[in-house]
Amino acid sequence: MTAALRFDPIRLPEKCEQLRKEVRAFLAEEIAAGTFDPNKPNREDTDAPEFSRRVGAKGWLGMTWPKKYGGQERSFLERYVVTEEMRVANAPTRRFFVADRQSGPVLLKYAPEHIKMEILPRICRGEICFAIGMSEPNSGSDLFAAKTRATKTDGGYLINGTKIWTSSAHIADYMIAIFRTSPPTKENRRHGLTQFLVKMKQPGIKVNPIGQITGQYEFNEVVFTDFFVPDDHVLGEVDGAWKQATSELAYERSGPERFLETYYVLTELVRAVGPSPDTRSAEGIGRLVAQLHTMRRMSVSVAGMLEAGKEPVVEASIVKDIGTVWEQQLPHRVRDLAAFVEETATNRETLERQLDFAIKTAPKLTIQGGTTEVLRGIIARGLGLR
Amino acid sequence: MAESDNIVVETAEKIFADLADPQEINNDKTNSWQAPLWQALSEAGLPLSWVPDGLGGSGASLADGFALLNAAGRFAVAVPLAETMLAGWLLAQARIASPEGEMTVVPASPKDRIMLDADGALSGRARGVPFAKAAKHFAVLAHGKDGAVVALVDASKGRIESGLNVGYDHSDTVTLDKVQPLSIKPAPKGLDQTTMMLMGGVARSLQIAGALESMLDISVRYSNERVAFEKKISKFQAVQHNLARLAGESAAALAAATSAADAIANAQSFNDEVYLEAASAKIRCAEAAEKGGGIAHQVHGAIGFTMEHILHRYSLRALAWRDDFGSESHWAVELGKLVATRGADELWPLVASR
Numbered sequence: 001m002t003a004a005l006r007f008d009p010i011r012l013p014e015k016c017e018q019l020r021k022e023v024r025a026f027l028a029e030e031i032a033a034g035t036f037d038p039n040k041p042n043r044e045d046t047d048a049p050e051f052s053r054r055v056g057a058k059g060w061l062g063m064t065w066p067k068k069y070g071g072q073e074r075s076f077l078e079r080y081v082v083t084e085e086m087r088v089a090n091a092p093t094r095r096f097f098v099a100d101r102q103s104g105p106v107l108l109k110y111a112p113e114h115i116k117m118e119i120l121p122r123i124c125r126g127e128i129c130f131a132i133g134m135s136e137p138n139s140g141s142d143l144f145a146a147k148t149r150a151t152k153t154d155g156g157y158l159i160n161g162t163k164i165w166t167s168s169a170h171i172a173d174y175m176i177a178i179f180r181t182s183p184p185t186k187e188n189r190r191h192g193l194t195q196f197l198v199k200m201k202q203p204g205i206k207v208n209p210i211g212q213i214t215g216q217y218e219f220n221e222v223v224f225t226d227f228f229v230p231d232d233h234v235l236g237e238v239d240g241a242w243k244q245a246t247s248e249l250a251y252e253r254s255g256p257e258r259f260l261e262t263y264y265v266l267t268e269l270v271r272a273v274g275p276s277p278d279t280r281s282a283e284g285i286g287r288l289v290a291q292l293h294t295m296r297r298m299s300v301s302v303a304g305m306l307e308a309g310k311e312p313v314v315e316a317s318i319v320k321d322i323g324t325v326w327e328q329q330l331p332h333r334v335r336d337l338a339a340f341v342e343e344t345a346t347n348r349e350t351l352e353r354q355l356d357f358a359i360k361t362a363p364k365l366t367i368q369g370g371t372t373e374v375l376r377g378i379i380a381r382g383l384g385l386r
Numbered sequence: 387m388a389e390s391d392n393i394v395v396e397t398a399e400k401i402f403a404d405l406a407d408p409q410e411i412n413n414d415k416t417n418s419w420q421a422p423l424w425q426a427l428s429e430a431g432l433p434l435s436w437v438p439d440g441l442g443g444s445g446a447s448l449a450d451g452f453a454l455l456n457a458a459g460r461f462a463v464a465v466p467l468a469e470t471m472l473a474g475w476l477l478a479q480a481r482i483a484s485p486e487g488e489m490t491v492v493p494a495s496p497k498d499r500i501m502l503d504a505d506g507a508l509s510g511r512a513r514g515v516p517f518a519k520a521a522k523h524f525a526v527l528a529h530g531k532d533g534a535v536v537a538l539v540d541a542s543k544g545r546i547e548s549g550l551n552v553g554y555d556h557s558d559t560v561t562l563d564k565v566q567p568l569s570i571k572p573a574p575k576g577l578d579q580t581t582m583m584l585m586g587g588v589a590r591s592l593q594i595a596g597a598l599e600s601m602l603d604i605s606v607r608y609s610n611e612r613v614a615f616e617k618k619i620s621k622f623q624a625v626q627h628n629l630a631r632l633a634g635e636s637a638a639a640l641a642a643a644t645s646a647a648d649a650i651a652n653a654q655s656f657n658d659e660v661y662l663e664a665a666s667a668k669i670r671c672a673e674a675a676e677k678g679g680g681i682a683h684q685v686h687g688a689i690g691f692t693m694e695h696i697l698h699r700y701s702l703r704a705l706a707w708r709d710d711f712g713s714e715s716h717w718a719v720e721l722g723k724l725v726a727t728r729g730a731d732e733l734w735p736l737v738a739s740r
Contacts, residue, residue, distance in 0.1 A: 005633060005636065005637045006640075007637060007640060007641035007644070007645075008644070009641075009644050009645040009647075009648035009649075011648070011652075011740050012740060081738075084738065085738075088734050088738075266733070267730050267733055267734070268730070270725060270726060270729070270730040270733055271729075271730035271731075273726060274726065275726055275727050275729065276726065277722060277723065277726045279719055281722065281726075282718070282719045282720075282722030282723045282726065283715055283718040283719045283722055284718075284722065285718075285721075285722035285725055285726065286665070286669065286717065286718030286719055286720065286721035286722030286723075286725070287669060287673075287714075287718045287722075289662070289666070289721055289722070289725055289733070289737070290642075290665065290666035290669035290670050290717075290718065290721060291669075291670060291673075292737060293642075293662055293666040293670075293737055294638050294641060294642040294645075294666055294667075294670040295638070296737060296738070297641050297642065297645040298637065298638065298641045301641060314633075315637070318633060318634045318637050321630070321631075321634055322634045322638060373627070375630075376626065376627040376630035376631070377623075377626065377627075377630075379630035379633055379634070380626035380629060380630050383602075383606050383629055383630070383633055384606065384610070385606065385610070385620040385621075385625075385626045385629060386621075386626065
């Protein structure tokens with residue numbers, strides 16, 4: 001057989017359920033204190049620095065990392081529980097989410113020791129925010145077409161060029177970016193890019209906000225003009241970023257955030273139809289719940305494989321493909337069913353407001369962090385077709 | 387493809403490979419393969435996997451039996467293996483010993499009901515009973531004035547109207563008219579028609595998932611052989627993306643079915659969490675049978691639409707299995723009602739329960 005796709009049924013261990021209770025209690029307190037409204041995913045200001053510090057104080061950031069860097073040495077399955085509870089509650093995770101999921105693990109693997117000692121504990125305390133500098137005006141999915149240059153100079157590099165669609169760059173303290181240090185070679189068009197740690201909020205970096213169709217300003221254009229990056233901020237091999245870029249993808253692609261982004265409309269629909277739904281609503285809700293449950297079980301399974309030290313790149317891509325297509329369609333399916341909700345439903349206005357926002361959010365879900373087309377290409381390679 | 391890591395599945399896969407090769411079966415117009423296959427399965431004790439030693443079976447675990455059904459799906463096995471396993475399981479719940487030979491369960495749809503009258507006789511009509519015509523005995527779940535009962539019935543005592551499902555397997559209407567059972571016992575606490583249907587639904591889910599694994603495998607292989615426009619069709623991006631979607635459907639079906647099997651194998655009762663697992667598996671696997679099977683046919687083109695090709699052995703059976711023990715729309719309505727009754731704020735705790 002060619003395809004060895006496995007999604008073993010992982011059961012979350014007891015310690016995860018204890019942790020889940022703690023996270024739920026914490027979030028309930030935050031909601032009661034007015035930190036955020038779980039029914040309002042469309043808040044204008046998604047940055048919550050004080051909340052970020054309180055999450056850090058709980059020990060829930062960098063929780064799988066070594067203790068000497070501020071981590072807790074807990075499991076991926078425990079991190080999974082924290083992530084999914086935060087997501088379902090619509091908690092304002094913007095400030096710490098990228099650092100915790102992606103940037104921290106990159107630093108752990110490729111940064112020099114003194115940088116790790118300086119930065120990782122601050123991520124764990126929820127003090128600093130990260131952005132990821134991948135896309136450029138003329139290179140999106142085709143990562144290796146990046147042109148922003150890093151030119152060698154005394155003690156470091158000078159950066160010139162533009163990154164774009166950079167989420168959170170306007171609030172970020174650091175960015176992990178890829179820049180061109182050499183031209184590609186004939187044999188390897190992926191050669192010549194290097195991963196760097198960039199300290200933001202300095203002269204030589206200009207961040208220009210870009211309005212999104214949701215009405216929010218979460219992504220940006222970032223322009224570098226003779227911006228200096230010291231040598232010890234090179235992450236990994238010079239010209240060899242292509243070897244480093246793929247191994248993190250399993251972490252990035254298979255988490256609960258890849259199918260829960262519009263989940264709130266399903267909860268609100270269930271509230272609106274009440275305890276005795278008609279056949280059409282019951283069937284619609286039943287199918288959506290069955291699909292959601294299946295994806296979550298697949299996603300938990302991938303977390304279990306990561307915990308076991310495997311690199312389930314194809315399985316993770318499948319989770320993101322199916323998950324993002326589902327969360328993209330969800331608001332439209334909920335809208336279909338909401339057409340039959342009684343006028344008297346007390347949460348009708350909330351549901352309509354949420355649908356309005358979710359429908360505007362939907363188009364980005366199959367684009368960000370690896371498009372559907374890129375994912376299917378990776379799956380096809382895993383099947384032995386490319 | 388799942389590597390077998392238990393002796394039950396290893397034994398079964400060896401028998402399937404020797405006696406249930408899809409291509410050889412497909413070439414055999416006389417069904418002469420059926421008797422030797424059934425005999426080999428019986429000699430290995432597989433049809434009564436879920437029946438304890440003391441009741442005439444081989445006493446395998448629920449988990450091993452579920453894995454066996456998944457393997458049977460990978461070979462699109464067309465003898466009443468799943469049906470006899472389910473019948474043996476049902477009888478064993480009420481401590482009724484299983485006889486030798488083919489069995490099936492009655493009813494096989496949540497809508498049909500068999501009634502027990504005051505004289506101890508069974509009456510009722512059950513449609514879409516898989517392999518009823520081949521069965522020597524029926525394991526019946528019936529309703530009496532004191533609740534559910536489990537009964538063993540001589541199949542020749544029932545009236546059978548023969549029919550075929552979409553996959554060309556027997557799916558018959560069974561009518562019992564004041565039939566005296568060979569044996570009858572009260573159903574144990576917690577066993578009712580719903581739990582029996584969920585159990586059957588998970589069995590079908592595992593078979594569908596197995597069929598999809600094979601459809602993915604033969605579709606990938608075919609795309610790497612077939613040349614069109616001067617290249618292998620696997621090199622066309624449109625074909626690659628279709629196959630990637632088929633892989634996704636196959637993976638989703640396998641994940642849903644094995645998760646539900648694991649939940650049942652480790653559960654003390656059919657609570658809401660197990661209900662979610664089992665109903666979701668049937669719903670999602672049925673959806674995958676449609677979407678995934680459709681892609682497998684699209685990749686194969688006209689050759690896959692012929693009786694000579696083996697693809698239909700998987701694709702049509704996967705579609706047919708959707709109908710048994712409650713269709714996906716039936717379970718979606720029931721699951722939707724359960725979710726609505728629990729209320730909006732109890733949805734996430736249910737989904738995140740394991």
